[in-house]
Amino acid sequence: EPEVTQTPSHQVTQMGQEVILRCVPISNHLYFYWYRQILGQKVEFLVSFYNNEISEKSEIFDDQFSVERPDGSNFTLKIRSTKLEDSAMYFCASSVLAGGLSTDTQYFGPGTRLTVL
Amino acid sequence: AQKITQTQPGMFVQEKEAVTLDCTYDTSDQSYGLFWYKQPSSGEMIFLIYQGSYDEQNATEGRYSLNFQKARKSANLVISASQLGDSAMYFCAMREGFLDFGNEKLTFGTGTRLTIIP
Numbered sequence: 001e002p003e004v005t006q007t008p009s010h011q012v013t014q015m016g017q018e019v020i021l022r023c024v025p026i027s028n029h030l031y032f033y034w035y036r037q038i039l040g041q042k043v044e045f046l047v048s049f050y051n052n053e054i055s056e057k058s059e060i061f062d063d064q065f066s067v068e069r070p071d072g073s074n075f076t077l078k079i080r081s082t083k084l085e086d087s088a089m090y091f092c093a094s095s096v097l098a099g100g101l102s103t104d105t106q107y108f109g110p111g112t113r114l115t116v117l
Numbered sequence: 118a119q120k121i122t123q124t125q126p127g128m129f130v131q132e133k134e135a136v137t138l139d140c141t142y143d144t145s146d147q148s149y150g151l152f153w154y155k156q157p158s159s160g161e162m163i164f165l166i167y168q169g170s171y172d173e174q175n176a177t178e179g180r181y182s183l184n185f186q187k188a189r190k191s192a193n194l195v196i197s198a199s200q201l202g203d204s205a206m207y208f209c210a211m212r213e214g215f216l217d218f219g220n221e222k223l224t225f226g227t228g229t230r231l232t233i234i235p
Contacts, residue, residue, distance in 0.1 A: 031221060043162070043208060045222035056221050091162060098221040101169070105152065106223060108162035 002026045004109035006092050012115045013082055021077045021112045023092030032075045033093040033106060034067065036060070043091065049075065050098070082116045089113050119143065121209050121226035129232045130199050137184070138194040138229045140209035146170075148216045151192040152223065153183065156206040165207075168192055196231075204233045 005024045013019050025032050034046040047057040049067055066078045075094075079086055090113075093106040122141045130136040142151065153165040168176045168183045176183040184193040196203055206228045214220035 033221065033223075035223075042227045043210075043223075043225040045224070048221040050221075058222065089160060093162075095221075099215055104150075104215070105164055105167050107164055108154070110159075110161040113160070 002028075004092055004094055004107055006090075006109040006112050008112060009110065010113045010115070012117065015084060015116055016081050019079050019082055019114065021079075021090050021092075021114070023075045023077075023109055024073050025075055025092065025094030026107060027073070029094035029096050029107075031055075031095045031098045031106075032067075032069070033095075034077045035091045035093065035108075036088040037091065037111075038088045046077070048098070055098075079114075082114075084116050087114055087116045119226075120213075120224045121211055123209055123226035123229050125229045126227070127230045127232070129234055131234050132201060133198055135195060135197045136199050136203075136231065138196075138207050138209075138231065140192045140194065140226060142190050142192060142209075142211050144190075144211065144213050146213045148214060150212045150215055151183070151185070152210040152212070153181070153192075153194045154208045154210060154225075155203075156208060156228070158205070162208075166194065199233050201233050201235060204231060206230050 007022045032049045035043050037043045045058050047061045048055045064080050068076050089111045091111045092109040095106045097104045149170045151168045155163045166178045166181045168185045180197045182195045208228045209226045210223040
């Protein structure tokens, strides 16, 4: 069964460094998303991406964050200058479309645990 | 106000018993979807079941069913014949306004940690 994959599974970085988290969405999906989950807290939406542009973003997704689809398969989240509070699990998700059908469900990848020291 | 409320931070259930995990939601939209995800200790988010606001019947997927009460704005997850592997965190989530472009985000509740006792 197709699945969303993410690399790396765990990333440790120093405060102020740039990180890039990578995702390969399910191949026939058109919408891509990033969410984050700070340890012990609920999952929070960051951004959604469709047709090579951001379609929705949250207040968390400030100028330090950017997303890109550099080729036909990868979807990346870049954090330019990491802060301690960026430490979290980052989930990539994808969906076929974004309508009201059950087939528009968002499927999540296994996550990347980012630790900022 | 919270969009998604899960009032049970933790539940303990005997193996083979049925369990209901509560979820209430708050929205003024007519078109919305409700989702349940399972998060085992390994951390991944596994989709379980979906209910659309226009769906007439309650959704079912194997041992999972969704008790959708639109007037009460509740979407409780029912797991029948619980198994040890059901021990995990369970999140209820909502997507509002799915007829509108730019409304793709899922809003999650705080989750319920379910522990199945042998």
